[in-house]
Each structure stands twice: as structure tokens, then as C-alpha cells.
Amino acid sequence: MRTLLKIIGIIILLIxxxxxxxxxxxxxxxxxxxxxxxxxPKEKVWTYVGSLKGYNAWDPFSKADKNIVITYSGxxxxxxxxxxxxxxxxxGEGEQTxxxxxxxxxMTTKLHFIQPFExxxxxxxxxxxxGNTTKVTWMIDNELNAMMKIMKPMxxxxxxxxxxxxLEDLKKLSEK
Numbered sequence: 262m263r264t265l266l267k268i269i270g271i272i273i274l275l276i277x278x279x280x281x282x283x284x285x286x287x288x289x290x291x292x293x294x295x296x297x298x299x300x301x302p303k304e305k306v307w308t309y310v311g312s313l314k315g316y317n318a319w320d321p322f323s324k325a326d327k328n329i330v331i332t333y334s335g336x337x338x339x340x341x342x343x344x345x346x347x348x349x350x351x352x353g354e355g356e357q358t359x360x361x362x363x364x365x366x367x368m369t370t371k372l373h374f375i376q377p378f379e380x381x382x383x384x385x386x387x388x389x390x391x392g393n394t395t396k397v398t399w400m401i402d403n404e405l406n407a408m409m410k411i412m413k414p415m416x417x418x419x420x421x422x423x424x425x426x427x428l429e430d431l432k433k434l435s436e437k
Contacts, residue, residue, distance in 0.1 A: 280411050287410040294400040295424040301435040303388050303395040307365045309434055310386045313337035313344045319430040321423045326352040353377045399424055
């Protein structure tokens with residue numbers, strides 16, 4: 262029993278040390294990106310990347326709730342166009358607004374999260390030809406609070422899974 266208590270105490274101490282190191286030394290700036298190569302011309306891929314309505318055809322986050330409610334403002338392909346989503350506890354609530362667009366090349370958006378936590382992030386989609394294929398890079402940047410710094414390794418794993426799933430769905434749609 263004494264040995265078990267020592268092991269539990271050491272585990273708790275290690276977790277506390279990790280949390281202190283994460284809060285004090287991990288950068289507050291968070292950047293994650295993932296790319297995929299698609300066997301389709303960039304103009305075809307752009308139809309799914311260069312508009313919010315096209316994006317929602319492959320977006321893995323909104324697919325997590327079958328009853329999600331999405332409301333668009335604008336056509337979804339011009340600066341200032343946006344969409345608002347409201348879903349269950351897994352999806353939350355927020356808004357995504359186009360802040361920059363270079364047709365067939367790049368779109369940037371501002372993500373404003375309302376639920377389950379308040380926050381902002383910047384998403385960027387870059388489409389570039391590579392020979393007879395198209396490379397799509399999906400990026401997200403935001404600022405981490407102390408709790409999110411502690412959770413950064415789990416965030417990276419979740420982002421890798423979700424971005425991978427989304428980009429694979431984009432590939433399937435674009436290669437039809």
C-alpha cells in the first residue's frame with residue numbers, strides 16, 4: 262500500500278511539474294498545419310476550398326454533430342461573408358468570416374468561438390499546383406491561454422486527426 266501511495270504521489274508531482282513548465286515556458290502562439298496532394302486541377306479543388314459553403318462539404322468539425330445548424334451571411338466566397346454554427350457540446354457555437362481571398366490560391370478566415378469556450382483563431386487555406394496535382398495546405402493560428410498550453414500535446418493530436426480527416430474528404434470530393 263505504501264509503495265502504491267508513493268507511485269501515485271510521484272505521478273501527481275510529475276503532472277504538476279509538467280503543468281508549471283507548460284504554463285511558464287510553452288509559447289502562447291499556436292500554429293498547426295497539414296497538407297495533402299490531390300489529383301485534380303486547382304480550379305476544381307478551389308470550389309471546395311475557396312468558399313464557406315464548399316468548405317462545409319468536407320469540414321470535419323461540423324460533421325461531428327448531425328443536427329448542427331449553419332446560417333450563412335453572403336454567398337460565402339467574398340471578404341466579409343460568414344457563417345454561424347450552433348451544435349451540440351462536441352461542436353459548440355461560433356462564426357467563421359472570410360478576411361482575405363486570392364481566387365484559386367488562398368483564403369483566410371477569422372474563427373470566433375462562442376461555446377464551449379470564447380476565443381478567436383485564424384484559418385488559412387492555400388491551394389498550389391504541383392505538376393498535374395494540387396497541394397492544399399490548411400493552417401490554424403491562435404493564442405493559447407494557460408490551460409490550453411497544458412493541453413497542447415493533446416491539441417496537436419486532435420488537430421492532426423481532424424485536419425487529416427477533413428483533407429481526405431476534400432481529396433475524395435475533388436477527385437470525383
